[in-house]
Structure formats: C-alpha cells, structure tokens
Amino acid sequence: MKRILAVMALIVVAGAPALAAYPERPVRIIIGFPPGGAIDTIARLMGPPLAERLGQPVVIENKPGAGGVVAAQGGARADADGYTVLMGTMGNLSITPVLTKDLSYDMEKDFAPVTVVASSGFVLYVNPAFPARTVGELIAYAKANPGKVNFSSSGNGGLPHMAGELFNSATGLKLTHVPYKGSTPSVNDVIAGQVQMTFEATAIGLPFVQAGRLRVLATTGDQRLAVFPDAPTVAETLPGFSVTNWFGMVVPARTPQDRIDRLQKEIAVVLARPEIKERLDALGVAVVANPPAAAGRFMQEERARWAKVIRDANITAN
Known part of the structure; x- marks a missing residue:
C-alpha cells in the first residue's frame, strides 16, 4: 500500500506543472x-x-x-x-x-x-483648407463664426471627445462635437472637410500629415513632440492645457x-x-x-x- 501511495504521489507531482502550464x-x-x-x-x-x-x-x-x-x-x-x-x-x-x-x-x-x-502624444489636426494657422487664430475664428466650427471624435466619452470638451472649457468656446464609431471614420471626415478639426493620436494622423491631407495645428502634451518638432503645444497659448x-x-x-x-x-x-x-x-x-x-x-x-x-x-x- 505504501508503494502504491508513493507512486500515486509521484504521478500527482509530475502532473502538476502540466496542469498549471500557461498558456x-x-x-x-x-x-x-x-x-x-x-x-x-x-x-x-x-x-x-x-x-x-x-x-x-x-x-x-x-x-x-x-x-x-x-x-x-x-x-x-x-x-x-x-x-x-x-x-x-x-x-x-x-x-x-x-x-x-x-x-x-x-x-x-x-x-x-x-x-x-x-x-502617445495627442494632436490637434485640422483640414488643410481651414483658415486658422495657430491655436490663437482658431479661437478668434470660432468666436467670430459661432456654430461654424465642429470637432469630430471616435465616440462619446473617448479621449478625443474629452480633449475637445476640455478645449471648449479652457477657451469659453462652444465647438460642436460630432461623434463617430472609431478614429478612422472620424479622421476621414476631417480629411474630407465634413468636420473642421479633431484631437487624435499621433499615429493616426501622421501618414495623412505627411501626405498633405491633414495639418497639425498644435500638440496637446506638456512638451512638443519629436515627430512634429515645429508644432507648438496648445499650452503655449492656453497654459495648463494637457492631454496625453x-x-x-x-x-x-x-x-x-x-x-x-x-x-x-x-x-x-x-x-x-x-x-x-x-x-x-x-x-x-x-x-x-x-x-x-x-x-x-x-x-x-x-x-x-x-x-x-x-x-x-x-x-x-x-
């Protein structure tokens, strides 16, 4: 009986690693x-x-x-x-x-x-035809043309939406939010000119900027991004604004x-x-x-x- 129990114990011990293997x-x-x-x-x-x-x-x-x-x-x-x-x-x-x-x-x-x-760095992208070339010009244009500037997002509650609402709060503007089901359709409509601007990740907009289909107005972090070294941060115009x-x-x-x-x-x-x-x-x-x-x-x-x-x-x- 002792030998049988010993053999059974060895089988259990030997099998334990296999049972616990992951994945x-x-x-x-x-x-x-x-x-x-x-x-x-x-x-x-x-x-x-x-x-x-x-x-x-x-x-x-x-x-x-x-x-x-x-x-x-x-x-x-x-x-x-x-x-x-x-x-x-x-x-x-x-x-x-x-x-x-x-x-x-x-x-x-x-x-x-x-x-x-x-x-990831976040970026304020605009359609290339949008007249504002700086954050200050964007604010001035939106104030002079109420209801005519919209921003798209990947959906309600996502970071692009929140960045836009934070921008509204920081500037006193009432830019209209246009939600989409994902970043790709959101950015596509900025490129098409259906929406004027969006806040989005660097990775999403970079190829379109390189192709001349989007323009970087500013970045939203605490420091400028190496990938867009000439783009100022939003905080350079609106101190304290930060979204990463x-x-x-x-x-x-x-x-x-x-x-x-x-x-x-x-x-x-x-x-x-x-x-x-x-x-x-x-x-x-x-x-x-x-x-x-x-x-x-x-x-x-x-x-x-x-x-x-x-x-x-x-x-x-x-």
Whole structure:
C-alpha cells in the first residue's frame, strides 16, 4: 500500500506543472475600437512577437461600440483565466467609467491591471483648407463664426471627445462635437472637410500629415513632440492645457496573479525589442510596460483626475 501511495504521489507531482502550464491555448486581446486606430496598430505590432514568447497564438479581436463599452462588457464577463485580455485607451479605461452612469461593470472591481503598455502624444489636426494657422487664430475664428466650427471624435466619452470638451472649457468656446464609431471614420471626415478639426493620436494622423491631407495645428502634451518638432503645444497659448493618451491592458478580476505577471513580463520583453521600439518611436508612441501594481495605481489616479475635469466642466456623455 505504501508503494502504491508513493507512486500515486509521484504521478500527482509530475502532473502538476502540466496542469498549471500557461498558456495552453490562444490568448485573445479584445479592443473596443475598429481596425486602423492607434490602439489597433500597437496591438497588431505586439501580437506576433508576443505569440512567439507565449508559445501560443495571440488573437486580436476588434469589438467596437459605445466608445469601448461593448468590449469592456465582454472582458468583464470573460473567464478569469488569463486567456482574455482587454486592451483599452485612457478613454474607456479611465474616462468612460466616471463619465457614464449605470455601466454593467465596475472598472476597479471587475478588472485587474496588467500593464500600461505605452503613452502617445495627442494632436490637434485640422483640414488643410481651414483658415486658422495657430491655436490663437482658431479661437478668434470660432468666436467670430459661432456654430461654424465642429470637432469630430471616435465616440462619446473617448479621449478625443474629452480633449475637445476640455478645449471648449479652457477657451469659453462652444465647438460642436460630432461623434463617430472609431478614429478612422472620424479622421476621414476631417480629411474630407465634413468636420473642421479633431484631437487624435499621433499615429493616426501622421501618414495623412505627411501626405498633405491633414495639418497639425498644435500638440496637446506638456512638451512638443519629436515627430512634429515645429508644432507648438496648445499650452503655449492656453497654459495648463494637457492631454496625453495612454494604452493599458486589464484582465477579469480574480485572474491568477502568476498569469497576470507572466503576461506583463512577456509584454515588457516584446516592447523592449529594438525593432518594436523603433516602430513605436516613429509613431510618436513611448513604451511604458510598467508592473501590474504600478499600472493599477496609475489607472486609479487617471480616473480621479478626469472625474474632476468632468465635474468642473459639467461634461455629460451625450
């Protein structure tokens, strides 16, 4: 009997690593926006080398709708096993949870942080035919032509929307918000002249600026961007104005911490690769890849910051 029990114990011990192996099947990354946007570009750049590191396919799944809410709902309902990752923007990870009431999920209770993948400069783009050449001229033109200047966004509650509303608040203007279902259609209508301007990520507008189909009026961070060195910041005209986008990853709450740590570790290794960093630098995207605890603190701080902006500016989701 002792020999039988000893053999059984060895079988259990030998089998334990196999049972605990992760991942054993494809990992799915859900994105709440259509293909072609900055977040989609970053995810698809990371996908192949991350799959190589994990030893399993990494599937990028676009689930656009309601400014990233549809994807977040799906992420919150997924099994907490490390096989479903929600990759979001500052908009749907930090702004939407405080801007939108009666969500079916709680960003802090239903999700666990993995990492802040990267941060990206934000830019005020205008149609090339728009008469204003500076932020000051834009403000003067909008005041002289009330109701004639619109700004597009990727959807209600997203960072492009909030940046525009913050601009309204800082200038006393009432630029009309025109929401779209994603960054690509939003930018396309600025290019077509249907809308005069938009606040968007560097990566999205850069190729159109290079092709002469968009013009950079200003950047929105605290410092000028290397990719647009001649473009002033909005803060040079409106002191204190600051908007920087970031992209983060979260998983369903109660996902085993060792799996979260493995994901973060492999993501950090992938983002440190010279060829990946070079591609991101060219898009105006800076790698962050911080540990889960630091990412969680940062996301909470961002939610608190934007809650104050929303409250002070009396901004609503609609």
